[in-house]
Amino acid sequence: KAGVTQTPRYLIKTRGQQVTLSCSPISGHRSVSWYQQTPGQGLQFLFEYFSETQRNKGNFPGRFSGRQFSNSRSEMNVSTLELGDSALYLCASSLGDRVIDEQFFGPGTRLTVL
Amino acid sequence: QKEVEQDPGPLSVPEGAIVSLNCTYSNSAFQYFMWYRQYSRKGPELLMYTYSSGNKEDGRFTAQVDKSSKYISLFIRDSQPSDSATYLCAIPPPRNAGNNRKLIWGLGTSLAVNP
Numbered sequence: 395k396a397g398v399t400q401t402p403r404y405l406i407k408t409r410g411q412q413v414t415l416s417c418s419p420i421s422g423h424r425s426v427s428w429y430q431q432t433p434g435q436g437l438q439f440l441f442e443y444f445s446e447t448q449r450n451k452g453n454f455p456g457r458f459s460g461r462q463f464s465n466s467r468s469e470m471n472v473s474t475l476e477l478g479d480s481a482l483y484l485c486a487s488s489l490g491d492r493v494i495d496e497q498f499f500g501p502g503t504r505l506t507v508l
Numbered sequence: 509q510k511e512v513e514q515d516p517g518p519l520s521v522p523e524g525a526i527v528s529l530n531c532t533y534s535n536s537a538f539q540y541f542m543w544y545r546q547y548s549r550k551g552p553e554l555l556m557y558t559y560s561s562g563n564k565e566d567g568r569f570t571a572q573v574d575k576s577s578k579y580i581s582l583f584i585r586d587s588q589p590s591d592s593a594t595y596l597c598a599i600p601p602p603r604n605a606g607n608n609r610k611l612i613w614g615l616g617t618s619l620a621v622n623p
Contacts, residue, residue: 398551427610435615436596436613436614436615436616437552437596437613437616439610439611439613442610450609450610452610484551484552486551493600493601493609493610493611494540494542494557494600496554497552497554497611498553499550499551499552499553500551501549501550501551502550502551
């Protein structure tokens with residue numbers, strides 16, 4: 395069974411640009427969550443989608459947005475990039491929508507903002 | 509005070525050592541506790557979970573919960589270089605936390621097991 399895939403794996407952007415990251419969950423998984431990981435803040439929750447609906451949202455500015463498609467694939471978008479957005483962005487999928495359901499993570503997209 | 513506290517380390521031990529990784533939490537209503545392991549350049553993966561109090565063993569790994577102290581531990585016996593990774597605790601909020609329930613993550617402890 396293929397794992398969670400994320401594209402691209404690495405990205406370099408400059409301040410003010412926007413970026414779109416993509417996540418393909420494990421086949422059959424309907425829940426997709428996005429996280430930002432930095433050394434100082436650890437894993438911070440961005441949002442969760444289940445069956446194309448955003449169910450949960452973290453405390454990030456509106457520059458961060460996401461969506462989920464009917465095939466459960468998900469994208470997240472960051473507009474007007476800032477230096478502080480440099481981080482590892484992780485996508486995780488789970489079979490159900492319970493908070494205790496095991497999350498399966500992709501390898502992440504490493505975003506560097508110059 | 510953060511809901512979950514975890515010392516980020518780094519922790520460096522010789523091969524074969526017993527490793528103790530810990531998290532403290534503030535909400536006595538927490539019932540379910542998870543440990544994820546993250547290798548370099550990979551996403552986290554679920555290692556173990558426990559419900560309520562007590563111990564749970566899986567091979568060389570033991571997860572322990574002390575609810576009276578609000579303290580959870582992950583022990584690794586006979587540690588191996590392949591155990592070198594970051595270990596994160598994750599705690600789901602209780603059911604009465606409302607609709608915006610999401611996992612509460614520790615910062616992660618970086619562990620290096622030296623041959």
